[in-house]
Amino acid sequence: MDLPVIDLLVFIIYLAAILFFGISFYFKKGRTTDDYMVGGQKLPSWAIGMSIFATFVSSISFLALPGKAYLSNWNSFVFSLSIPFAALVAVKFFVPLYRSIQSQSAYYYLEERFGSWARNYASICYLLTQLARMGTILYLLALPTNALLGWDISSIIIFTGVFVIIYAAMGGIEAVIWTDAIQGIVLISGALACLVIILISMPDGPGQIIEVGQEFDKFSLGSFGADLTRETFWVIFIYGLFINLQNFGIDQNYVQRYMSARTEKEAKKSTWMGSLLYIPVSLLFFMIGTALFAYYYVQPGLLPENLQDITEADRIFPYFIVTELPKGITGLLIASIFAAGMSTISTSINSSSTVILTDFFKTYSKRKVSSKTEFRVLATAGVIMGVLSILVSLAMTSVKSALDAWWALSSVFSGGVLGLFLLGFFSRKIKQIEAGIAVIIGILVIAWMSMTPVFLTSDEWISFRNPLHTNLTIVIGTTVIFLTGFLLHLLSRGKNKALN
Missing domain, CATH: 1.20.1730.10 (Sodium/glucose cotransporter)
Incomplete structure (x- = not known):
């Protein structure tokens, strides 16, 4: 034109x-x-x-x-x-x-x-x-x-x-x-x-x-x-x-x-x-x-x-x-x-x-x-x-599917970092190992939520797909990292008290 x-x-x-x-x-x-x-x-x-x-x-x-x-x-x-x-x-x-x-x-x-x-x-x-x-x-x-x-x-x-x-x-x-x-x-x-x-x-x-x-x-x-x-x-x-x-x-x-x-x-x-x-x-x-x-x-x-x-x-x-x-x-x-x-x-x-x-x-x-x-x-x-x-x-x-793949990866990256940041910002007692494990678990959750709707499209996989709206991926993933870090810290502190 x-x-x-x-x-x-x-x-x-x-x-x-x-x-x-x-x-x-x-x-x-x-x-x-x-x-x-x-x-x-x-x-x-x-x-x-x-x-x-x-x-x-x-x-x-x-x-x-x-x-x-x-x-x-x-x-x-x-x-x-x-x-x-x-x-x-x-x-x-x-x-x-x-x-x-x-x-x-x-x-x-x-x-x-x-x-x-x-x-x-x-x-x-x-x-x-x-x-x-x-x-x-x-x-x-x-x-x-x-x-x-x-x-x-x-x-x-x-x-x-x-x-x-x-x-x-x-x-x-x-x-x-x-x-x-x-x-x-x-x-x-x-x-x-x-x-x-x-x-x-x-x-x-x-x-x-x-x-x-x-x-x-x-x-x-x-x-x-x-x-x-x-x-x-x-x-x-x-x-x-x-x-x-x-x-x-x-x-x-x-x-x-x-x-x-x-x-x-x-x-x-x-x-x-x-x-x-x-x-x-x-x-x-x-x-x-x-x-x-x-x-x-x-x-x-x-x-x-x-x-x-x-x-x-x-x-x-x-x-x-x-x-x-x-x-x-x-x-x-x-x-x-x-x-x-x-x-x-x-x-x-x-x-x-x-x-x-x-x-x-x-x-x-x-x-x-x-x-x-x-x-x-x-x-x-x-x-x-x-x-x-x-x-x-x-x-x-x-490769038009690259759009969905890139956005899914972006969700994985950003969700994990935000959860880690909030974990460090709101608690000075969380240890490195606890934060690392929390991030790994959170990323796995985010990857499952963002990737399964894209790659598991057949009906036999429906029970394994994320049931929530895709917009909630970063919400759930970040929350999982935040809560997991605190939970691991509480368990570690409780174990130390028991040993003492």
């Missing part, structure tokens, strides 16, 4: 501006590795807050949330409602903790509690999770871009990956945060423009969206029942709470932002800003999805036959962007989609290179490392992680 020249110009100018702006930080005089990893702890809270928000919102959110609202209702919005509770825990416990340990790595704390094995385990899990994350986002970003621009999917993946690698690897956290701030503004502007255009395009006015939405129960937040096998309100809320505790508590992406602020107070302010901003913006995406449903319901002739099927919900928003938006606005929306994807990928590249330097290179280097060497390691690590994520994404173009 050929874009009008003005839309293509808007898109190209935006990408070029982001690239040159990000690279400009590389040429900053007197730049240190501290600047590269935490911005010299002098970045303003509003920019960090926008960066946290942009990290929350990927291209998946930009396209999948309207798709979900179009297909069903606002049940998934409940995820956003859990964010303030996780943010409260973050500003009360996580931000002060990480600001006090004086390390750029989120996993230094685990080494202090349980030894080097815990730090290595968490760091490796984080890097593998980031590869899955970046590869998935690159792949899913390429699908709508292919529909919007008609470009080859593999070419889009390579182009986007190389583009982000250049400014993220060269510019460091300063480039990431400032470009995130710009991209967050572009993203919000594009989504707002889209909703306004739908509202004024309704044949009987904006109120028609509410009427159609109520008729089809589009504003429902889901069942409030206790069924743990379906996406009820409570299943999504609890899942969101644990996922966001993971984000705020153990995700290097967020921890580096805590460290980038001038003071602890500003770090807390940016955490509140970034997390709370996501709630109305995610609501905006859901409203777009419902508005699109109403728009095409009252004007079914506007949809081509291949999109009449409700299961094609994820393709509706891209189609609307290309066919219904005014010239120039289409280019802005495509730029917004790229902005959402690039902000997440650039964050992962920067945080991964920081983990590689602090948790592996500097920890195991037997000689004093110069600042020049640190810079070289950071840049090289960023490029390597970026290239690997491109390869992961390219693999997904031919």
Whole structure:
């Protein structure tokens, strides 16, 4: 599909501006590795807050949330409602903790509690999770871009990956945060423009969206029942709470932002800003999805036959962007989609290179490392992680089941680390061996819950499959690790008392 020249110009100018702006930080005089990893702890809270928000919102959110609202209702919005509770825990416990340990790595704390094995385990899990994350986002970003621009999917993946690698690897956290701030503004502007255009395009006015939405129960937040096998309100809320505790508590992406602020107070302010901003913006995406449903319901002739099927919900928003938006606005929306994807990928590249330097290179280097060497390691690590994520994404173009496999592995990694962190944070008495056994048991539970629905598909295996909703995997796995660690400690203490 050929874009009008003005839309293509808007898109190209935006990408070029982001690239040159990000690279400009590389040429900053007197730049240190501290600047590269935490911005010299002098970045303003509003920019960090926008960066946290942009990290929350990927291209998946930009396209999948309207798709979900179009297909069903606002049940998934409940995820956003859990964010303030996780943010409260973050500003009360996580931000002060990480600001006090004086390390750029989120996993230094685990080494202090349980030894080097815990730090290595968490760091490796984080890097593998980031590869899955970046590869998935690159792949899913390429699908709508292919529909919007008609470009080859593999070419889009390579182009986007190389583009982000250049400014993220060269510019460091300063480039990431400032470009995130710009991209967050572009993203919000594009989504707002889209909703306004739908509202004024309704044949009987904006109120028609509410009427159609109520008729089809589009504003429902889901069942409030206790069924743990379906996406009820409570299943999504609890899942969101644990996922966001993971984000705020153990995700290097967020921890580096805590460290980038001038003071602890500003770090807390940016955490509140970034997390709370996501709630109305995610609501905006859901409203777009419902508005699109109403728009095409009252004007079914506007949809081509291949999109009449409700299961094609994820393709509706891209189609609307290309066919219904005014010239120039289409280019802005495509730029917004790229902005959402690039902000997440650039964050992962920067945080991964920081983990590689602090948790592996500097920890195991037997000689004093110069600042020049640190810079070289950071840049090289960023490029390597970026290239690997491109390869992961390219693999997904031919092996579609890789998506489910990667997400299942991500669940295994993140659940185990979150449980270990909470175990160390809430008890100073848990021993290394007790924590290690708890993690092993927890990972086995998480692997069973996440893998069996994917690989045990025949009826004779039904009794061995996880009966709970897949969103509860991280909840159950984390809880198992936490409780197992305490139980082992109590048993050990009881045994010692008996021997005495």
